[in-house]
Amino acid sequence: MLRVFTAIPYAWLFVLFLVPFGIVLKISVSDYAVSIPPYTPTFDLAAGWDGVVAFVAALDFENFVFLTEDDLYWKAYLSSVQIAAVSTGLALVAGFPIAYAMSRASDVWRPALMMLVILPFWTSFLIRVYAWIGILANEGFLNQFLIWSGVISEPLQLLNTPVAVYIGIVYTYLPFMILPVYASLDRMDPALLEAAEDLGCSRLSAFWHVTWPLARPGVVAGSFLVFIPAVGEFVIPSLLGGSGTLMIGKVLWEEFFSNRDWPVASAVAIILLLILIVPIVLFQRHQARERAA
């Protein structure tokens, strides 16, 4: 029975995950052509061995060379990584105090607080990003509020700037930061802190020497969970970032849907994956170590 249970999902993932990935790899070394499908060479089985030879001979790394020559792509990769890193830092700064407070709440409150963190995660991602358009627009709620309270006299340009993208990423991925940090703080024995304070630690040094080391696995896991999806993000930069924010997910989308250049879109995808492999492997190792500990 277990053989069957292995074979069916195995076959499914092989056909719908591995094979498509192979196709992306193949198209990334093909050439753009005005045809359907819009690339050459296509595989011609009828030509037999000669067909295979002609097929392989026509493949090259031109698209990857093209990516290095046009600095649009470099800039997009760099700014995606930078935006994701800054957003991860901001999510940690915003999420840590929330997780910390949750871990110190009484047992009566904790399930309700957990629910409040998880609920937005189930609510449509698209709607949550959309909600910020009305807030950050020039005539939006935030500017209205700031002008009303006298902080500024002219509306700030927030929508269609990187600031809006940071806010969007922190907002949508905050639960991914809070939950793992909370999980590691929750396991902490509060008596440890009392002991540290009894032994003459100040509150700050008790935090630094006791709480922080214990929270670190959660912080690391949360940071990866925010950083990895944020690098390839498409919805947030395209709704909140406007034309001024360059992110690689958006470049790939436009290369495919607007320029219809499939080979370049595939090459962009391969490079994006290569960039993400390092944090993904580090994350897997971290999780494996945590499970073993």
Next chain:
Amino acid sequence: MRGLSVFNIVSLTLGFAFLYIPMVILVVYSFNESKLVTVWAGFSTKWYGEVIRNEAFLDAAWVTVRVAFFSATLATVLGTMAALAMMRRGAFVGRTLFSGMIYAPLVMPEVITGLSLLLLFIAIGLDRGVVTIILAHTTFAMCYVSVVVSSRLVSFDQSLEEAALDLGCTPFQAFWSVTLPIIAPAVIAGWLLAFTLSLDDLVIASFTAGPSATTLPIKIFSSVRLGVSPEINALSTIIIAIVTVGVLVASVVSKRQIAAARRDEVLAARA
């Protein structure tokens, strides 16, 4: 527990304000009379009427629900099988590849998953429509299901299965009458997760949907690009309401199940 300090209370208040105010504003302004979304002009439910009369939204909603239902069901079956294969079988040929393929879609950027599946569908000449979205959603959702079910299988007393086998059950009977009822809460949770992931997905659906099938997120995305509209606010409010009710009901039900299971354990221990 030493109770909350002022700092803790401020963090919680600000944190939850940040998480919830955008949605509260969205909901409140869906009842706004004015077409201008950021100026309050009196209470009205007219935008809800507009949403309900909008054929395009209704068609898209129907497509979305059908896709989510079928892909969640398929993903649950496949994901549960994959979890059992990973947790119950020792070494087998291609195990590393198998576990890689289960975990990779979880961290794969959506644009890449979408692009690669679209290229596959074109390569094999499958017309894009409802079927291709279902296939695509099943593929990434089954990985989430298998993670949820695996975590339940870890804390599962395997001797129960062995007892069933010793008592003459076939492996399938043991699975059906012992394993499945015990992991059922995780299987249901996996289905719900797969269902919401599918309802929510824009990127993969955009790549794999043809002109014949438009899902609600695709529809919302194309109208949101033109700016905020009270109609979208009303539609979003309906979706938020359905999800909130669903999640609350699911959590109450699962809490009752856990409480019932604990009671049984206590009774069994006393007996």
